Amino acid sequence: xxxxxxxxxxxxxxxxxxxxxxxxxxxxxxxxxxxxxxxxxxxxxxxxxxxxxxxxxxxxxxxxxxxxxxxxxxxxxxxxxxxxxxxxxxxxxxxxxxxxxxxxxxxxxxxxxxxxxxxxxxxxxxxxxxxxxxxxxxxxxxxxxxxxxxxxxxxxxxxxxxxxxxxxxxxxxxxxxxxxxxxxxxxxxxxxxxxxxxxxxxxxxxxxxxxxxxxxxxxxxxxxxxxxxxxxxxxxxxxxxxxxxxxxxxxxxxxxxxxxxxxxxxxxxxxxxxxxxxxxxxxxxxxxxxxxxxxxxxxxxxxxxxxxxxxxxxxxxxxxxxxxxxxxxxxxxxxxxxxxxxxxxxxxxxxxxxxxxxxxxxxxxxxxxxxxxxxxxxxxxxxxxxxxxxxxxxxxxxxxxxxxxxxxxxxxxxxxxxxxxxxxxxxxxxxxxxxxxxxxxxxxxxxxxxxx
Numbered sequence: 001x002x003x004x005x006x007x008x009x010x011x012x013x014x015x016x017x018x019x020x021x022x023x024x025x026x027x028x029x030x031x032x033x034x035x036x037x038x039x040x041x042x043x044x045x046x047x048x049x050x051x052x053x054x055x056x057x058x059x060x061x062x063x064x065x066x067x068x069x070x071x072x073x074x075x076x077x078x079x080x081x082x083x084x085x086x087x088x089x090x091x092x093x094x095x096x097x098x099x100x101x102x103x104x105x106x107x108x109x110x111x112x113x114x115x116x117x118x119x120x121x122x123x124x125x126x127x128x129x130x131x132x133x134x135x136x137x138x139x140x141x142x143x144x145x146x147x148x149x150x151x152x153x154x155x156x157x158x159x160x161x162x163x164x165x166x167x168x169x170x171x172x173x174x175x176x177x178x179x180x181x182x183x184x185x186x187x188x189x190x191x192x193x194x195x196x197x198x199x200x201x202x203x204x205x206x207x208x209x210x211x212x213x214x215x216x217x218x219x220x221x222x223x224x225x226x227x228x229x230x231x232x233x234x235x236x237x238x239x240x241x242x243x244x245x246x247x248x249x250x251x252x253x254x255x256x257x258x259x260x261x262x263x264x265x266x267x268x269x270x271x272x273x274x275x276x277x278x279x280x281x282x283x284x285x286x287x288x289x290x291x292x293x294x295x296x297x298x299x300x301x302x303x304x305x306x307x308x309x310x311x312x313x314x315x316x317x318x319x320x321x322x323x324x325x326x327x328x329x330x331x332x333x334x335x336x337x338x339x340x341x342x343x344x345x346x347x348x349x350x351x352x353x354x355x356x357x358x359x360x361x362x363x364x365x366x367x368x369x370x371x372x373x374x375x376x377x378x379x380x381x382x383x384x385x386x387x388x389x390x391x392x393x394x395x396x397x398x399x400x401x402x403x404x405x406x407x408x409x410x411x412x413x414x415x416x417x418x419x420x421x422x423x424x425x426x427x428x429x430x431x432x433x434x435x436x437x438x439x440x441x442x443x444x445x446x447x448x449x450x451x452x
Contacts (some may be wrong), residue, residue: 003124004039005081007323008273009222009436010290012240016247016275019258020286023276028055028065029285033278034118035078035090038268044276046285047076049090054087054100067240069100072108077367078168078266088128089409090117111141118216119169119180124327124432130165131179138166138190151179151190151197158184160196168217168266171450172224173325173432174368180215180228187218187228192370199242201226201237210237210244217277222323222436227267229277234261235275236288246276248288256282271322284424288393324354326443327432328373330422337384338422339374344364345385349428350421352446355435357410363417363437364407371404372423373431377416387419397423417446439450 023044030050037045044057052073055065074093081087085102088110097111097120111117115134128141129150137152151164165183172178177190179197186202199205202212213232220226226244227235235249262281269275273290276446302386330350336346357363367373374396376387383389395404402423410416420431435441 003325006269006271007222008269014289014436017289020094020288022284023287024285026283027175031283032280034265036266036276037079038266038270038276039081039082042270045081047079049075077116077118078120080122088120094118105111118167121169121171123171124173133165136163144252170218178218180218182214185212187279229264229267231263322440324435324440329430331428339387347425348421350419353418354415354444355418356415359439360412361438362407362409363435366405368435369404369431371429372397373404374421374423375404376419
């Protein structure tokens with residue numbers, strides 16, 4: 001499954017230009033723009049809160065919107081776009097979430113929220129999430145239409161089970177929920193089915209992170225590192241293996257010049273790692289370009305009979321990897337396989353996935369599930385009677401949270417097979433796979449196959 005939004009992977013200490021360019025001004029985005037969404041094709045969606053229109057820049061290349069959707073939206077604040085082009089948008093003053101159905105170009109109401117929904121998200125199973133600002137809660141409408149409250153109580157608070165003015169949200173492929181808990185000056189992480197949140201950034205976090213002031217927007221990159229729109233400090237915060245750091249607007253001062261922001265609200269990555277941010281009080285959308293990163297190759301050359309060593313330098317570009325996602329579930333309808341050397345044959349459910357790589361390079365495969373998973377890779381031939389035969393590589397729940405992680409070198413335009421199974425016999429449940437590599441890959445479930 002390919003996500004509709006971008007989650008680039010960044011090299012350590014990646015930087016962004018200290019001066020931004022204005023992508024769209026007040027004539028398109030109106031007064032105090034809030035929401036923005038950049039999809040995986042780099043098309044940019046921005047709602048105009050004055051007119052209720054949604055402007056679309058296809059592929060993000062044009063100076064003017066390619067398409068405008070007019071509707072009965074009242075001060076729309078946030079939006080989310082799916083892979084097929086459906087648009088979920090907060091219909092602010094009407095207290096509901098509406099959906100633009102691209103197939104027949106009609107609108108439908110999909111959630112009642114009673115107040116502004118400043119954060120919208122669709123997870124990998126098509127469940128809809130909305131942060132309801134005045135109720136201090138996050139709602140979830142399941143794909144069957146049932147709505148439940150998954151974070152916060154119906155009153156403001158700063159305890160682990162309460163929120164105070166929640167705004168931006170992000171749901172990762174493990175269905176863990178991140179919330180910009182604005183008035184509590186913190187980012188809360190709610191693990192799946194947990195009512196108590198963990199502070200991962202800001203006020204009273206378990207470990208020293210960074211001080212926040214009215215955080216409003218959050219994203220995760222391809223390595224699960226957190227990026228925050230720190231609105232009250234007029235800056236954007238990023239994190240990596242070394243912790244948190246400021247990446248734009250680092251003076252903290254409000255301003256309208258190209259190196260400053262004024263109460264920014266939300267941000268979105270394009271596929272290149274550039275940042276688009278709604279610069280609310282400046283009534284504009286700013287584009288912050290990621291700096292190109294160059295590394296150095298070192299050649300050590302010695303000459304016989306000479307006590308001299310020459311060090312030659314040559315600049316090369318360091319490529320940043322992209323992420324492809326796939327999700328499915330293991331059930332009684334799955335294939336059966338034999339994983340361990342015991343007497344009970346075919347006692348594990350498994351799924352066979354063909355992965356096609358477009359470019360040469362190293363590809364890292366990581367699993368995500370509430371179950372402990374094992375993974376096996378093959379060039380082509382395998383047998384479900386013993387997964388260890390002919391395997392290229394395998395990993396048995398040895399990664400974080402009892403998942404598997406493997407890195408394979410693959411030539412360009414080649415395919416290999418991945419078999420996913422559980423560490424425990426006859427377990428069932430949902431899982432997802434991410435593949436990081438120099439290019440996107442295709443992943444297809446194989447129901448018919450040849451094995452020996």
